[in-house]
Amino acid sequence: MYVAVKGGEQAIGNAHAWLAEERRGDPAVAELGIAQIREQLAQAVNRVMAEGSLYDPDLAALAIKQARGDLIEAIFLLRAYRTTLPRFGASRPVDTADMACDRRISATFKDVPGGQVLGPTFDYTHRLLDFKLAAEGEVPPAPERDPATGPVPHVTGFLNREGLIEEEPGVDTIPPDLTREPLEMPAGRPLRLQSLSRADEGFVLSMAYSTQRGYARNHAFVGELRIGAVAVEMDVPELGFAIEIGEITLTECETVNQFTGSKSEPPQFTRGYGLVFGQTERKAISMALVDRALRWEELGEDFEGAPAQDAEFVLSHADNIQATGFLEHIKLPHYVDFQAELELVRKLRREAEEVRSSALMGGLASHDGQEAAE
Amino acid sequence: MIADALAGGFADPAIDAAHAFRAVMDAMARPGTIRPVAGAEPPAPLSPAAGAVLLTLCDTDTPLHLAGSLDDADVRAWIAFHIGAPIVGSDTCTFACGSWADLVPLSRYSTGTPEYPDRSATLIVEVPELTNDGAVLMGPGIRDRAHLSLPEKDAFRANARAYPLGLDFIFTSGTRIAALPRSTEVL
Amino acid sequence: MSGCMRQEPDGARADYNFAYLDEQTKRMIRRAILKGLAIPGYQVPFASREMPMPYGWGTGGVQVSAAVMVPEDRFKVIDQGADDTTNAVSIRAFFERTAGVATTTRTREASVIQTRHRIPEEPLREGQILVYQVPIPEPLRFLEPRESETRKLHALEDYGLMHVKLYEDIARHGHIATAYDYPVRVEARYVMDPSPIPKFDTPKLADCPAIQLFGAGREQRIHALPPYTRVVPLDFEDHPFEASKPDHPCGLCGATDSYLDEVIVDDAGGRIFVCSDTDHCEARRDSGHVGEDTA
Incomplete structure (x- = not known):
């Protein structure tokens, strides 16, 4: 006997729990701190702030952590948060x-x-993997001069x-x-x-x-x-x-x-x-x-x-948030529309088949006729 | 006056506005239907219904025209505090509020453009009473025919002839509202 | 500002405005809904907000539902006709959390129904609101990709492109080869996209006692049908519109007049047909109707 699938709610809850576990990774490895992401993955933070339209390095770092390093997902988190903020006004143009x-x-x-x-x-760095970084990334201070x-x-x-x-x-x-x-x-x-x-x-x-x-x-x-x-x-x-x-x-x-x-x-x-x-x-x-x-x-x-x-x-x-949402929405069930297409394709094939067979029959008939005439 | 201006807004803004909007939406979707709206106590001569409609639909993004006797210091102060809508002339407003006599002629308001017929004014018309008799209405939102007391007929007929351009009307009286979108035919 | 939502740094939401959206956003959406109702079938631009779910996953419907909802509502969400599809579950949970509204799976009991791809089988009644999630609101979009052009075509009431497309279908296939998202003409003026509902549902758009609202979040458009609006599928006299569905009864409840899903039930490709509207099917089974595949 067929029983309709149920339990979407529980499936979603379980998926979220699993995702949280995967995000954390092996608990034997130290957890990433927001400050670490902000300081050491600054280019990722910059991109998330730029495309998230929100200048807040800490929130961007949090979003990167939560998104497991998926930057578009992190941008999305920041955009959704940004929308909820009240607008106090506009700044003057920056100079x-x-x-x-x-x-x-x-x-x-x-x-x-x-x-x-x-x-x-990065411009004049030679793009050679620096294996020293795999062990430790401590660096001597860079030379300084007085700022202009x-x-x-x-x-x-x-x-x-x-x-x-x-x-x-x-x-x-x-x-x-x-x-x-x-x-x-x-x-x-x-x-x-x-x-x-x-x-x-x-x-x-x-x-x-x-x-x-x-x-x-x-x-x-x-x-x-x-x-x-x-x-x-x-x-x-x-x-x-x-x-x-x-x-x-x-x-x-x-x-x-x-x-x-x-x-x-x-x-x-x-x-x-x-x-x-x-x-x-x-x-x-x-x-x-x-x-x-x-x-x-x-x-x-x-x-x-x-x-x-x-x-x-x-x-x-x-806009990657619009694009990724619409692109990925085709993962959602579309079986109602697909059913309508199925019916249409079956109908068109049936009719094409009828046309072909009647043409074939007609062809045979005229062939017979020709034979008879011969 | 200041104390009056600070009072009379929605006590629970999100919930009161949600209820008021449902009434306005129902009125606009079913021309001729009369609905109660509550929650606003604006200074006279603005009716509680018109006050509720303004609180629900208007803010700093909606230039508002106050016609005739409604353009009054108390009303302006109340709107400035609770709504923040810029008060403008009839030709640039997205909402206008006043008695029918003060609002006409309708040619003063934007009816939208062929590409964007939605960029048209909505008129909040304060009327002495609202009843389901008088003009006969037909069109979207109306099963067969509806009846509504309108201040006149010809102006609304002319408005409907310009469809899809046109003005949309919300009638307010005391604590009750009704509406007449441009799509309604007035017989 | 009243009605702003706060989010704590640890990710837990401290509180929500009723139905998530801030009041200024709701007013903007509400104004668009009113213009949509005043000009049935016309696509009103609105400044769709970024929602906490992806574009394409019902953000337009969610924003419209949030703008019309009152605490007393009873909310139903369906996707593909079913209340228990994952995205329907997710949207229902969103409003349970942010608006505290009661929810239901029963069409009859619901005051606001948000839907993706179906109109419920049970006839809607006055006082109900049906909110559609719309991916592409422009019926001419796949014939003319530019918004600047399609907007002109609507302004000029120039629907020649659409008629040519439908006519070419007939010439090629003998039929109009559109099985869902079938274009309709509203009140003899605007050609409207009804969202991807199957052709079977198209006739239900017309003369419906409920208010029908259509929200396209990514495309930033809202359109609407007031109750009892004239909605006519585009067709030709010699090729009239025909609503179609699989020619089977429902395997579970035996209904012969409902839209059906084809379900593959075994590795040999065995199939049964069941109602796509899960509430309709359950209600029928509860009142004793039995289909062939329940034994």
Whole structure:
């Protein structure tokens, strides 16, 4: 006798218990602390903060621990938490010219005022597995110098003095916020930048890479890449001035892109822009390239049909939380729809079979007729 | 005045708003249906029903127009404290509240765009009484016909002719509400 | 701000606002629901929030349910017609925890029913609310992937693409080859996606005494059908719409008029057909109906 399956509730409870056990791993091995993740897996923390749209290294570290190192899952945890937080207001725009730079490089000039600062980068490390780290990771302190103080002007500003690069005047309009309003097409640049800044790193990287390979190539030079801390300030209406509420680390990338001019614009360099939480330079550079590709319309360029030019395509598919949810939902039962498809396919096959056999019968009949006539 | 402005909101905001919304939704889904709403005690001349509707649907994201005698210092203070909706003119509001005479003409309000007909104003119309007689209504939400006391007919007929553009109406009287969406045909 | 939820650093939720969502979010969703009811079948954009369950797993339905729910409600959740499928269990537990509402598996007793892929067999009544989880709310999406284009087509009431698609089906297969998610026209105006319900359920959309609300979280759209709305499946005079189901009785309760699941019961591929609506089937068995496969 057939008995319908029951007990979903218990199955879910058991699955969660097993998951918790697996997350902990072998209890004979010391448990990871949040501080360890925050300090030693900082790049994972940065990515989770950037794509989770929440600057909180401790919560990001917690999410990474809870997600067993699955960064998209950790981003999801942070996003779901973020949504429940009340919104007190918006900060003033951060001033990256006042950044305390840990790293600052320009590919367009041999040297720049303030100097090229490599900072803590993987760039020139030889990617050789360091077996010493397997035993212990204690390191001698790195050499230090006094930090440079004062503003660090942007490299693109130097080009601007000659009028060689497009102006990007500041505006006072409040940018839209896709976490509070449904995404609407066509999307202006502020909305596109917001979307790219929290977009999946892998997606933005691949989109940027596609532009380098000729799908809407935009000849990007890294005018400047800078990483460091900036102050976050908020206007307090009651006080009548802004107060500093904290400091965050940002990665900013400005690309200088060749531009031969168009019907509406003179020949000059154009810009792509990337700004991401934390030390996330792969993402920031990618973002700048994709930003530039998406600007074809406002610069009067041709739409080449390249994926990275297509704002609706890029913005609709850049969010890994949306993507992973919808992708993985096909694991859920779909047997009702499948049943409907089964019935349809069976019916179509039955009818096709009938048509074939009647054609065959007809063919035989006419064959017989031919024979008779012969 | 300040003390009055601080009083009269929902005592249990999440629960009171949930109940009030169910009444509003039911009224909008079944044009002609009259429902009680409770929980709000706004300053006169705002009715308790209109107060409850405003508390349930409006906040800092919804520009609100107060028409005629409703645009009053006590009402403004109460709305500023409990709702925070920016008070605006009729042409940019998403909600408007007032007596029928103060709200008309309807051409002053946004009826949405062909791509986004939802970007239209909702009018909260304070009426002296609400009864199930008067105009005959047909359309979505109505099994055969419904009856509702409307302040007039022609304006609503014109509104329905613009469908899917148009305004949607919530009528409030004392502690009771009814609604008339743009989809309703007024015979 | 009233109604914000706090989460303790150790992961335990200290408290919830009623039905999880904060009040500002609920107001935003409630406004969208009202516009949806005022313009039946039109997709109202709403600022869907990130929920603590994945997009594609019912976040739209959950947000709509949270926005309409009152503490006195009796809540039912079905997925594929069944109350005990894992995601239905998970969503039901979510509202038990965050709204403290009573739940039920009985269609008749429920005041709010959240569903994925089915409309219950038992006719709905006035006072009930049916909330659909919707993956892709745009009926034209697979014909035209761009939202900017499909929005224009709806504005212009230009549904030629859809008719061409259905006509090509007929030309190729002799039938409209859409077995579920069958497009419908609402009040002779908007073409609407009814969510992936089987064709068998499509006629139940029309003239329904209950309020029907459709929530698509990832796609940020809500649409609605007030009670007694005219909903007509798209078809052609010479190829009229036909609701279909497996031509068997239910193996457990013997029902001949319910939608059936095909269940493989042994390694030899033996199959039986059983009601997809588990409540309907149980109620029939409780009142003495017996199917062939219960012996």
